[in-house]
Amino acid sequence: MHSTVEIMVSHRLRVRYAETDQMGVVYHANYIIWFHEARDALLREAGINLAAIESEGYRFPIIDASCRYLHSARYGDEVVVRARLLREKVARMRFRFEVRHARSLLLLATGASVSVMTNASGKLLLRTPPNLDRLLKELAAKQHNKNELEV
Amino acid sequence: MHSTVEIMVSHRLRVRYAETDQMGVVYHANYIIWFHEARDALLREAGINLAAIESEGYRFPIIDASCRYLHSARYGDEVVVRARLLREKVARMRFRFEVRHARSLLLLATGASVSVMTNASGKLLLRTPPNLDRLLKELAAKQHNKNELEV
Amino acid sequence: MHSTVEIMVSHRLRVRYAETDQMGVVYHANYIIWFHEARDALLREAGINLAAIESEGYRFPIIDASCRYLHSARYGDEVVVRARLLREKVARMRFRFEVRHARSLLLLATGASVSVMTNASGKLLLRTPPNLDRLLKELAAKQHNKNELEV
Amino acid sequence: MHSTVEIMVSHRLRVRYAETDQMGVVYHANYIIWFHEARDALLREAGINLAAIESEGYRFPIIDASCRYLHSARYGDEVVVRARLLREKVARMRFRFEVRHARSLLLLATGASVSVMTNASGKLLLRTPPNLDRLLKELAAKQHNKNELEV
Numbered sequence: 001m002h003s004t005v006e007i008m009v010s011h012r013l014r015v016r017y018a019e020t021d022q023m024g025v026v027y028h029a030n031y032i033i034w035f036h037e038a039r040d041a042l043l044r045e046a047g048i049n050l051a052a053i054e055s056e057g058y059r060f061p062i063i064d065a066s067c068r069y070l071h072s073a074r075y076g077d078e079v080v081v082r083a084r085l086l087r088e089k090v091a092r093m094r095f096r097f098e099v100r101h102a103r104s105l106l107l108l109a110t111g112a113s114v115s116v117m118t119n120a121s122g123k124l125l126l127r128t129p130p131n132l133d134r135l136l137k138e139l140a141a142k143q144h145n146k147n148e149l150e151v
Numbered sequence: 152m153h154s155t156v157e158i159m160v161s162h163r164l165r166v167r168y169a170e171t172d173q174m175g176v177v178y179h180a181n182y183i184i185w186f187h188e189a190r191d192a193l194l195r196e197a198g199i200n201l202a203a204i205e206s207e208g209y210r211f212p213i214i215d216a217s218c219r220y221l222h223s224a225r226y227g228d229e230v231v232v233r234a235r236l237l238r239e240k241v242a243r244m245r246f247r248f249e250v251r252h253a254r255s256l257l258l259l260a261t262g263a264s265v266s267v268m269t270n271a272s273g274k275l276l277l278r279t280p281p282n283l284d285r286l287l288k289e290l291a292a293k294q295h296n297k298n299e300l301e302v
Numbered sequence: 303m304h305s306t307v308e309i310m311v312s313h314r315l316r317v318r319y320a321e322t323d324q325m326g327v328v329y330h331a332n333y334i335i336w337f338h339e340a341r342d343a344l345l346r347e348a349g350i351n352l353a354a355i356e357s358e359g360y361r362f363p364i365i366d367a368s369c370r371y372l373h374s375a376r377y378g379d380e381v382v383v384r385a386r387l388l389r390e391k392v393a394r395m396r397f398r399f400e401v402r403h404a405r406s407l408l409l410l411a412t413g414a415s416v417s418v419m420t421n422a423s424g425k426l427l428l429r430t431p432p433n434l435d436r437l438l439k440e441l442a443a444k445q446h447n448k449n450e451l452e453v
Numbered sequence: 454m455h456s457t458v459e460i461m462v463s464h465r466l467r468v469r470y471a472e473t474d475q476m477g478v479v480y481h482a483n484y485i486i487w488f489h490e491a492r493d494a495l496l497r498e499a500g501i502n503l504a505a506i507e508s509e510g511y512r513f514p515i516i517d518a519s520c521r522y523l524h525s526a527r528y529g530d531e532v533v534v535r536a537r538l539l540r541e542k543v544a545r546m547r548f549r550f551e552v553r554h555a556r557s558l559l560l561l562a563t564g565a566s567v568s569v570m571t572n573a574s575g576k577l578l579l580r581t582p583p584n585l586d587r588l589l590k591e592l593a594a595k596q597h598n599k600n601e602l603e604v
Contacts, residue, residue, distance in 0.1 A: 017493060017503075018331060018486045020324035022205070022377060027320055028213045029183040033471045036180070040470060040529075050470075051529040054173070062179050066217030075324055076493075076504040122223075168342060168352075169335045169480055173473035173528055180471060184320045191319060191378075201319075202378040226475060227342075227353040324507070330515045331489070334482040356475070364481045368519030 007085045007140050009042040012102060015077045025072035031109050032065050035097045038083035039113065042095075046139040048132055057120040058129065060093075067111035071101075078102035087136060091117040091125040158236045158291050160193040163253060166228045176223035182260050183216050186248045189234035190264065193246075197290040199283055208271040209280065211244075218262035222252075229253035238287060242268040242276040309387045309442050311344040314404060317379045327374035333411050334367050337399045340385035341415065344397075348441040350434055359422040360431065362395075369413035373403075380404035389438060393419040393427040460538045460593050462495040465555060468530045478525035484562050485518050488550045491536035492566065495548075499592040501585055510573040511582065513546075520564035524554075531555035540589060544570040544578040 013034065021027040040050055050060065073079050080102050086094040092114060099109040117125040128136070164185065172178040191201055201211065224230050231253050237245040243265060250260040268276040279287070315336065323329040342352055352362065375381050382404050388396040394416060401411040419427040430438070466487065474480040493503055503513065526532050533555050539547040545567060552562040570578040581589070 016486065016490050017323060018329055018489060021319060022322035022324065022326045023210055023212065024324045028216060029180045029187070029320060032180040032183055032216075033469065036471060037469050044529075049529065051527065054528075059174055061174065061220070063220045064218070065179060065183075065220075067215070069212070069214045069216075074504065075507075076497075076502065167335065167339050168474060169338060169482060171475035172470060173475065173477045175475045178471055184318065187320060188318050200378065202376065205377075225353065226356075227351065325512055325514065330518060331482045331485040334485055334518075338482070361476055363476065363522070365522045366520070367481060367485075367522075369517070371514070371516045371518075 006087070007042060007046065007136065007143055009038065009045050009083050011038040011041040011081045011083065013037070013079060013081065015073050015075050015079065017075055020075050023072075025074055028067070028069060031067045031069070031099060031111060032113075034079075034081050034099065035065065035067070035083070035095070035111050035113055036062065038081035038097060039085075039093075039095050039115065042083045042085055046135045048135055053132070058125075059118045059120065059122070060115045061118060062113050062115050064114040065111070066113075067097075067109055069109050071106055071108045073099065073101070073108050079108065085136070087140075091128045157238070158193060158197065158287065158294055160189065160196050160234050162189040162192040162232045162234065164188070164230060164232065166224050166226050166230065168226055171226050174223075176225055179218070179220060182218045182220070182250060182262060183264075185230075185232050185250065186216065186218070186234070186246070186262050186264055187213065189232035189248060190236075190244075190246050190266065193234045193236055197286045199286055204283070209276075210269045210271065210273070211266045212269060212273075213264050213266050215265040216262070217264075218248075218260055220260050222257055222259045224250065224252070224259050230259065236287070238291075242279045308389070309344060309348065309438065309445055311340065311347050311385050313340040313343040313383045313385065315339070315381060315383065317375050317377050317381065319377055322377050325374075327376055330369070330371060333369045333371070333401060333413060334415075336381075336383050336401065337367065337369070337385070337397070337413050337415055338364065340383035340399060341387075341395075341397050341417065344385045344387055348437045350437055355434070360427075361420045361422065361424070362417045363420060363424075364415050364417050366416040367413070368415075369399075369411055371411050373408055373410045375401065375403070375410050381410065387438070389442075393430045459540070460495060460499065460589065460596055462491065462498050462536050464491040464494040464534045464536065466490070466532060466534065468526050468528050468532065470528055473528050476525075478527055481520070481522060484520045484522070484552060484564060485566075487532075487534050487552065488518065488520070488536070488548070488564050488566055489515065491534035491550060492538075492546075492548050492568065495536045495538055499588045501588055506585070511578075512571045512573065512575070513568045514571060514575075515566050515568050517567040518564070519566075520550075520562055522562050524559055524561045526552065526554070526561050532561065538589070540593075544581045 015026055019026050019030045043050055080100050082098045084096045095113045097111040098107060100107055117128065166177055170177050170181045194201055231251050233249045235247045246264045248262040249258060251258055317328055321328050321332045345352060382402050384400045386398045397415045399413040400409060402409055419430065468479055472479050472483045496503060533553050535551045537549045548566045550564040551560060553560055
């Protein structure tokens with residue numbers, strides 16, 4: 001009966017040297033960048049081309065971001081960032097993230113972000129543009145059906 | 152009667168071109184870096200030289216970081232990051248941050264981070280090393296006296 | 303008899319933790335960012351507000367950048383980036399940079415960059431806009447006079 | 454009769470939002486990071502695990518880096534960074550880079566870097582450690598044979 005639609009995507013990446021700091025591990029602000037990258041991978045998976053969307057005059061600014069650090073990622077590690085989108089009725093997207101070491105699956109960090117949608121001059125949209133809404137619902141339905149089949 | 156000691160420092164910086172993104176504003180992960188810079192400015196103000204501390208074998212990893220974005224900082228802007236340290240009895244430091252536009256004082260973002268202290272091999276310290284504890288208390292007392300005088 | 307006008311500015315900064323890598327020194331790409339920051343400090347010194355200039359429709363893209371690394375900068379160090387602008391008759395700015403440790407004056411790195419000027423759609427300008435040209439010449443004259451007096 | 458051995462690797466990546474600046478294109482210092490990433494992909498292709506090598510006490514600092522910018526990479530673009538290693542007899546690695554748009558193959562940037570090898574305390578090695586030398590020669594021979602077969 002709840003109104004949220006859920007979508008999930010896993011995004012894999014390899015830690016860059018540039019992402020380390022002198023503690024010998026990934027500098028903590030880089031997880032926030034990874035979360036953003038995983039968010040965009042999820043939108044792309046739904047068929048939403050953010051570059052095209054921006055040129056149509058929409059923006060998806062992030063208004064809230066947070067991360068809890070449990071274990072360190074290190075240079076050369078492959079990590080998987082799992083993004084989960086919890087949709088609400090308003091034009092706001094809540095994401096939850098988990099970063100795991102790709103091989104051991106050790107949970108390295110958890111986090112969250114909230115994106116809103118605005119027009120090019122920064123005015124908040126109250127409703128998700130219909131074409132985006134449709135794409136997100138299609139991906140949610142596809143993932144839901146796949147999960148049902150796998151049960 | 153509460154056990155926390157509070158210290159506050161303001162850290163001023165000018166937005167770099169490198170810190171902007173294609174929305175024409177400061178990329179959101181950079182606020183997390185600014186928080187870190189303000190944290191270190193506060194510790195430096197207390198006479199704590201983190202570079203020296205690290206070579207003595209201590210580390211101050213950040214285990215939690217978050218930011219809420221209210222208004223955008225832009226290239227060339229001068230901003231002030233105010234860091235407030237709420238000390239606890241354990242070797243853990245809770246920081247609160249506010250980012251304001253230096254001229255208008257418009258509040259751009261608020262945030263928080265939690266730092267712990269470890270030895271070089273990552274083992275958590277339960278108590279703040281006595282010399283650091285003393286320096287933080289001295290700064291807290293100095294700021295407290297200054298505030299009393301100004302009232 | 304040569305046509306170049308020379309301007310020089312020193313820009314001081316403190317190394318951020320975020321700028322280090324796991325070798326325990328400043329990650330090499332950050333010097334390129336510092337060069338950019340010093341370039342902008344020089345233009346600001348001349349009274350050129352790049353944020354305003356961009357909103358008037360001009361851009362100053364960097365088309366060439368290089369750095370030679372001699373000694374490492376480290377977390378917490380104060381460094382001075384000296385930028386020297388060699389102007390040419392075309393709308394192109396050649397900069398030379400030196401990064402020195404602020405206290406010891408040890409030379410850490412040298413570098414160069416070339417900026418061109420374009421309009422908002424990326425078309426190259428052949429001549430420096432007259433108002434910018436005037437500002438740069440005024441700063442050059444001021445610095446020249448100051449040097450003459452000091453000899 | 455020349456003493457250099459040549460190895461080539463292509464490294465593909467997708468432009469992150471975090472890598473753009475307010476000109477709407479990839480911020481120029483990020484190409485230097487991409488070059489580094491492509492360098493490490495080449496070493497990994499040769500079977501050289503840099504993380505392991507560093508824990509054995511070797512470092513590969515970059516002492517020279519440069520980039521010429523021809524066309525802009527944009528958010529969401531897939532680009533290919535081709536790294537070519539020109540080996541010399543001393544423990545020094547010269548790399549040449551080309552960044553191309555993955556689909557159009559448009560050349561976006563060219564660049565170079567020079568890496569040396571040091572021990573953990575920063576002392577220059579005069580000769581490449583034998584195990585690394587062997588791995589690089591094996592990859593060079595493999596690539597050479599492959600090219601011969603393809604002619």
